[in-house]
Amino acid sequence: QISMHVSYTHTHTHAPLFEPLVKTKEPLGATIKRDKSTGAIVVARIMRGGPADKSGLIHEGDELREVNGVSLEHRKPKEIPSLLARSQNEVRFTIVPAFSKEEMPPNEPKLFVRALFDYDPGQDPAVPCKEAAVAFRWGDVLQIVSAEDEAWWQACHQRDGHSRAGLVPSTQLHQRRVALQRPKALFKPPTHLTDPSVSHPAGLRRSFRLGRKSSWVREAARAKRWSTGVNGSNPPPTYREVIPYRRDPEDGHRLVVLVGPDGVGVNELKRRLLISDPDRYGVTVPYTTREKRKQESEGVDYHFFSVHAFEEYILSNRYGAHQFIEYGRYDGHYYGTSVDSVRTVMAEGKVCLLDVHPSKIKRVYSLEFMPYVVFVKPPRIEELRLTRRRAKFICDEEDKSAVRTFSEEDFENMIDLAETMENLCGHLFDKVIVNGDVTAAFRELKADLQRVDQAEVQWIPEEWVCPPPTNARSSCGQLGGWI
Numbered sequence: 001q002i003s004m005h006v007s008y009t010h011t012h013t014h015a016p017l018f019e020p021l022v023k024t025k026e027p028l029g030a031t032i033k034r035d036k037s038t039g040a041i042v043v044a045r046i047m048r049g050g051p052a053d054k055s056g057l058i059h060e061g062d063e064l065r066e067v068n069g070v071s072l073e074h075r076k077p078k079e080i081p082s083l084l085a086r087s088q089n090e091v092r093f094t095i096v097p098a099f100s101k102e103e104m105p106p107n108e109p110k111l112f113v114r115a116l117f118d119y120d121p122g123q124d125p126a127v128p129c130k131e132a133a134v135a136f137r138w139g140d141v142l143q144i145v146s147a148e149d150e151a152w153w154q155a156c157h158q159r160d161g162h163s164r165a166g167l168v169p170s171t172q173l174h175q176r177r178v179a180l181q182r183p184k185a186l187f188k189p190p191t192h193l194t195d196p197s198v199s200h201p202a203g204l205r206r207s208f209r210l211g212r213k214s215s216w217v218r219e220a221a222r223a224k225r226w227s228t229g230v231n232g233s234n235p236p237p238t239y240r241e242v243i244p245y246r247r248d249p250e251d252g253h254r255l256v257v258l259v260g261p262d263g264v265g266v267n268e269l270k271r272r273l274l275i276s277d278p279d280r281y282g283v284t285v286p287y288t289t290r291e292k293r294k295q296e297s298e299g300v301d302y303h304f305f306s307v308h309a310f311e312e313y314i315l316s317n318r319y320g321a322h323q324f325i326e327y328g329r330y331d332g333h334y335y336g337t338s339v340d341s342v343r344t345v346m347a348e349g350k351v352c353l354l355d356v357h358p359s360k361i362k363r364v365y366s367l368e369f370m371p372y373v374v375f376v377k378p379p380r381i382e383e384l385r386l387t388r389r390r391a392k393f394i395c396d397e398e399d400k401s402a403v404r405t406f407s408e409e410d411f412e413n414m415i416d417l418a419e420t421m422e423n424l425c426g427h428l429f430d431k432v433i434v435n436g437d438v439t440a441a442f443r444e445l446k447a448d449l450q451r452v453d454q455a456e457v458q459w460i461p462e463e464w465v466c467p468p469p470t471n472a473r474s475s476c477g478q479l480g481g482w483i
């Protein structure tokens, strides 16, 4: 048994407390519980970065024997706060330590994650202590400082640097809760996507969009079979492991991938970016097997390929070489975007803007391209009706006169498809831009791309650096910029 003296200054009449934490500016940063087998009061959690943690004097598992000379024998945890409240500027604990110094668990390596859901402890009736929890938004980078507890991890916002850690739901807890609360969380693709006989709104911009649609139908149907089959449900996204990457001044720009349902405005935003800074942004030149028209030039409008050459490329895709990021067939001709055409734009020192179906992101999802994936999302249907009143879109790229306005069904399909995309690929998105007012959406997108480009540290998926064991050594060995 040792006697310990924890003292720290504060100006509140209430001393910082154990559980339940009192809303003082600086709580002690610990929770306590009664040990069921011995009846002793023990420290359940120490919040990383809080006064208790910084003091280095109290540790999880320590038994509390006395507070300010008052014995805690036969006392309940809820009585402790009032004992602490009596102390003035210092609290005196008598504890039985759980570990000797030599037995203390070693520091865990740093683990960073990107949150894939919003969390507000204020709305969570199950959180053990609201004041000890950390709120976060989708996309925030958190440092997990303790994942020992099965249900409640401890994490702090990466942007805050040395902030106090707090409780966040563990992956397991979040998945369990979503499964219990929302059977709807099981993937439920909109019916028009799973029934190939139902036609799609013709939001065709470039002709291979048609090819995308049929593959999306198949994919959505597959996903539905999987989700309702023996495997049960698609687990809801929780956290994705990321690592900090410090950019080398020599590094080129990251590839910017824009995805979104047909007609949402991907092309419009891309067009505005290109006009706003043509020296900075560039786009790929697509491949086609159709005849070159008079006003078109090879390598500028399209790369004109023979059917044979195009099919060779397709075969290489089947065998894993992936010459094409995506391709499709429309009106008897092939259209496609090659991996090399992305490399060409990037080699010119430009930010390559790539617009692909989300299922094709994986083709460029690597350290070579470091894709920054922006999901362009439709606003609520009321806003779609308002903002798209006069908007027209080309129904057929080959026949530019085939334009029409959006129908109510187009809006519904757009929203359904956006939901499906988020369900299936949301974990790959780095940024979501809601395209309601187009000027605001464009401004937000441009500012975000600039911010990412200038950021000294990029948070990238851990798998880009340490892929599965077979090639892990070669890719990790080449890295110079990791911190």
Ligand SMILES: Nc1ncnc2c1ncn2[C@@H]1O[C@H](COP(=O)(O)OP(=O)(O)OP(=O)(O)O)[C@@H](O)[C@H]1O
Residues within 6 Å of the ligand: 202, 203, 204, 205, 206, 209, 260, 261, 262, 263, 264, 265, 266, 267, 268, 269, 387, 388, 391, 392, 393, 394, 435, 436, 437, 438, 439, 441
């Ligand atoms: N926020 C907006 N407000 C009003 N009109 C918009 C907005 N965003 C896009 N539009 C208009 O909607 C039409 C379709 O947009 P766009 O061509 O960019 O869609 P898309 O996502 O590229 O889909 P697709 O490939 O099917 O054409 C265009 O006329 C565009 O100007």
